[in-house]
Amino acid sequence: MLTYVINIGEWLRRWAYLTPDKTAIIFEDEPFTYAYLNRQTNRIANMLTSLEVKKGDRVGVLLYNSLYYPEILFALAKLGAVLVPLNWRLRSGEMEYVLKDSGVKTLFFGEDFANVVDELRRSLSIGKDHYLCVGSPPGWAVSLEETIGLFPDDEPQLDELPGNEDPVIIMYTSGTTGQPKGAVLSHRKTFFNALNADIYYGLTPSDIMLAPRPMFHSGGLLVELCPVIYKGGTLVMRRRFTPEEILRSIEKHRVTILEISATQLRFIMEQCDLSKYDLSSLKVCYTGGERVPVDLLEEYARRGIIISQIFGQTETSTITWLNPKDAIRKRGSVGKPVFFSNVRIVNEDGKDIRPGEVGEIIVKDYITMNGYWGKKELTEEVMKDGWLHTGDLATVDEEGFIYIVDRLKDMFISGGENVYPAEIxxxxxxxxxxIDAGVCGIPxxxxxxxxxxxxxxxxxxxxTEEEVISFLEGRLARYKIPKVIRFVESLPRNAADKILRRKLREEYLRGLREKK
Incomplete structure (x- = not known):
């Protein structure tokens, strides 16, 4: 019987063979070919092999968007090692938890983060040669640029090709218990995510996609980078994008596909004059990852830019997509399930809802994570009979189009980042x-x-409000710090003594209406 091993590192090797001179990445306006990207990837893989990094080992990456991000990802994929992307917005204590929980033994970091890593390394079990710095390294780290040139660019030699259910990424998302949890993402899952994106983007090797999201984010890594490399297309990256640079890059590089957060769309609308840029090359534009105001979609539509929505989460990546041809008449919908997926919306009894009813989105097969790293009980809570329970409430219309209503979880999304009240x-x-505190999200x-x-x-x-914010600033990432502080006599709670967050939200919004 013929068996095929899915290893996402093979994408790069094959395209380097088939189209060696084709541009894979445009980074800071400089093009890099598939052949170059694969050679650099192999050098990193062979360097890691010399450091005895092997299948299953976890490797942390703390970088702004960089050409090294895809090179490191695919080098680890070829070896069967596991990428642990680090959100550079986290405070040092939050990063320390992720590094320790995942058991990272090798860390790539940018020179911008040397002070943060220096603070952390005293409590980590990482050897000197395993701190690999992009840029000017401190005395306790190794220069990545200088080191990789010492290694051959041949494909790494392994007795057996890793892949399929083997982990390739552990992506951390904050937990409702106050501690982050690592979603274990396999080669299989990442492959089917890319296949789905191939379909909803309508990808071809001639497409050019812009990647404005950070690569530590599921959107940047799984929704933007991986599908493009799988298809043999071209990805436009910058270290960090400003609203003006997003528009300039679309015009300069004739970008055909854009996937962007609603927050970035808002900033573009507020800060830029779209009429100054030639955006005619765009064939599709998608947004997702947070609540998208319908009036924002309408504002772009008036300017001739039709934006479709996608919906997903770290544990699955994209679950639903709205076909651009339906974007106007079904505005506000997140569309229908992606092709390679098994998606249901169920009520509290586990039965499929009827149109107009509200239920929870659950997902099975193909695109689901392996589980949460080192958290068996938590995995069993969300994975029931093979179905991953997303915690997201939705309704469906007579044509099968899905609309997100609310979240069973207490999580809210601010600027594209998941924020969990229990942690705050x-x-x-x-x-x-x-003596008591309750946190919720408000529009x-x-x-x-x-x-x-x-x-x-x-x-x-x-x-005072200022004292509260000052207290949180040294303990939480900036995006997690509440923008509104209220002092109250008591918190609304249910019979189980759990905070009724919806009441917190309703009381605050009612107060705003009364003031008006």
Whole structure:
């Protein structure tokens, strides 16, 4: 019986053989071919082999978007090692937890993050030769640029090709318990994510896609980078994009496909004059990852740019997509399930909902994660009878188009980043003046949603909003810090003593309406 091993590193090897001189990546306006990318990837793989990095080992990456990101990903894929992308917005304590929880033994980092890594390394079990710096290295690290040139660009030699259910990425998403959890993503899952994107983007090898999201994000890595390399297309990357640079890059490189966050779309609309740029090369534009205001979609439509929505989560990547031909008449919908997927919307009894009813989206097969790294019980909570329970509530119309209603989870999304109230509440409760705290997301025109913190002080204590924010600034990433602080006498709770976050939100919004 013929068996085929899916290894995403093979994409790069095959395109380097078939179309060696074709541009794979345009980074900071400089083109790099598939042959070049594959040679560099092999050098990194052979260097890691010399450091005894092997199948199953976890390797951390703390970089701004860089040509090294795809090279490291595919080098690890070829070896069967596992990429652990680090969100550079996290505080050092949050990064430390991710590095320790995943068991990272090798760390790639940019010179911009040397001070952060220096603070962390005292508590990590990473050897000196395993700190690999992009840029000017500190004395305790190795220069990646200087080191990889010492190694051959031949394909790494392995007794057996890794792949299929083997992990290739552990992507951390904050947990409702206050601790991040690592979604284990396999070669198989990543392959089917790319196949689905191939279909909904309508990808061809001649397509040019812009990647404005950070590569530590599922959107940047799995929705933008991987599908393009799988198809043999071209990806336009920058270290970091400003709104003006997004438009300039579309015009300069004749970008055909754009996948972008709603927050970035808002900033472009607020800060840029779209009429100054030739955006006629765009054939499709998608957005997802956070709540998208319908009026924003309408504003772009008036300017001739039709934006379709996709919907997904770290544990699955894209679950649904809205065909561009339906984007106008079904505005506000996230479309229908992707081709390679098994998606249902069920009620509390586990039965499929009828049109107009509300239920939870559950997903099976193809695109689901292996589980949460080192968290068997948590995995079993969300994976029931093979179905991954997303925690997202949705309804469906008579034609089968899906509309997101709310989340069973308490998570909200601010500026494209997942924010979990329990994590913030845990930190707030560490303050000696605070006796109780509840956090929820509220609508925001700029960020999609922002945090509202309702705080109960101990008897006789006084505190200002500025004091609360100052206390959080050294303990949480900036995007997690609530934008609105309220001091209240008590928090609404149910019979099980759980905070009723919806009431926090409703009371705040009612107060705003009354003021108007």
């Amino acid at each position: 509440e845990k930190v707030l409760m560490e303050h000696p003046k605070i 925001d025109e700029k960020w999609g949603e922002k945090g509202l913190a309702c705080i109960v002080l101990k008897e006789g204590e006084k505190m």
